[in-house]
Structures are given as C-alpha cells and as structure tokens.
Amino acid sequence: MSRIVLAEDSVLLREGLVALLRGGGDEVVAAVGRADEIAGAVAEHEPDLLITDVRMPVREGFADAPGAEVSGLAAALEIRRDRPDLPILVLSQYVAAAYAAQLIDSAGRAGLGYLLKQRIADVAEFRRTVSVVLAGGTVIDPDVLQTVLADARRNSPLLRLTPREREVLACVARGLSNAQIAAELVVGAAAVEKHLGNVFDKLGLTADDGNRRVRAVLAYLKG
Incomplete structure (x- = not known):
C-alpha cells in the first residue's frame, strides 16, 4: 500500500x-x-x-x-x-x-x-x-509531447529521429517498457532496442548520463 x-x-x-x-x-x-x-x-x-x-x-x-x-x-x-x-x-x-x-x-x-x-x-x-x-x-x-514538438527549434536533435524512432520515444514518455512498446508498435523486442539505441545516439546520450530514458524524454520536451 x-x-x-x-x-x-x-x-x-x-x-x-x-x-x-x-x-x-x-x-x-x-x-x-x-x-x-x-x-x-x-x-x-x-x-x-x-x-x-x-x-x-x-x-x-x-x-x-x-x-x-x-x-x-x-x-x-x-x-x-x-x-x-x-x-x-x-x-x-x-x-x-x-x-x-x-x-x-x-x-x-x-x-x-x-x-x-x-x-x-x-x-x-x-x-x-x-x-x-x-x-x-x-x-x-502524449499531447504535451506533441505540443512541444510542434515548437521544436530547427537545429533540434529531435529532427534527426526517424518517424519510427519518434514513435518509440513517445512510448517511452508514456512510461511503457520495451516489451510494451514492442506489443503496441507490433515489432520485435530487438527492433525496439535498436530504435532506442539510435535515439540515444542521435540525442548524444551515453551510459554515463544516468537514466537515459528520462534524459531522452527531457530532450523531447525541450525540443
């Protein structure tokens, strides 16, 4: 409780x-x-x-x-x-x-x-x-993410993400696990891990940045 x-x-x-x-x-x-x-x-x-x-x-x-x-x-x-x-x-x-x-x-x-x-x-x-x-x-x-994304700066690293990588990041922001993301997007677990790895790389997040999932969502919000 x-x-x-x-x-x-x-x-x-x-x-x-x-x-x-x-x-x-x-x-x-x-x-x-x-x-x-x-x-x-x-x-x-x-x-x-x-x-x-x-x-x-x-x-x-x-x-x-x-x-x-x-x-x-x-x-x-x-x-x-x-x-x-x-x-x-x-x-x-x-x-x-x-x-x-x-x-x-x-x-x-x-x-x-x-x-x-x-x-x-x-x-x-x-x-x-x-x-x-x-x-x-x-x-x-997700509506918060969508609103911020609409105002994203032109030099935002988010613009480097593919549509599928954006979908994966949106799922991360909703608190979904990798398995839940795979089920929602109808892809394999390995594909989710690959997309997440690409997201982290494109946003410049390394393992030393602590909770990269949280940092990725923060970057998404900041645009």
Missing part, C-alpha cells in the same frame, strides 16, 4: 480521486485544496507519492491570485528541491510544456508524471501511471 498526498482544488474531483486511489489499494494520507497546504502535508505525512494539480488557489480566497495558474506545480518544484527522491505526478487541464520540462529536469532518481486530466477518465491508464511513477518511472502525456 502506497501513501499519497493529493492536492486538488476541485472538491468533486478531489473526492473522486481519493475514492479511485483507495479503490486501487493506496492510502490517501492527506487531501488538500490550496497550494500553500502542499508542503505542510508532505512534511507531516512523508508520503510515497505527491499528486498535484497545476492550477490551485495560492491561499484561501485567492483563487485568481498572481501565480495561481501554476501554483501547484511551483509547490511541487520546491518540494522536489527539498525531497529529490519523492515521486510526483502532476495533473493539468492544459499543456504547460515548459513547466513539465522543469519538473523532469529535476527528476534525479524519483518518478515523474505529467498527465492531462482527461486521461483520468481511463481508470486503468491512470492507475498504471500511478504505478509507473511510484516505481521511479516517467510518464508524460
């Missing part, structure tokens, strides 16, 4: 997520509705995972205060600096790719997720995402 702190200002969605997480066997040790409550809840309960909305009231009565549009994410980034090993899953109604890149850049060894809220409707996919992030993996919503 994993212990989770949940930060979501919509009471209806917050209660729904609490029920969904508890139904999956996890324990929601705190469920808060404001950005200024997140750090205290994490410090008090020392959870295994933080799930936070991007946009939250900065404090009571200030839902539209300056910075509220990314206040939940800002709190998550601050917590990540203090607790680099805490897995974090960010939920958002819109694509904020630049902020997602900042969060992933702080990843280290801990799991990271950035999921658009409409994906929560797929209960199985949401639970899979929670499991992947808890296990130290990275899951980035």
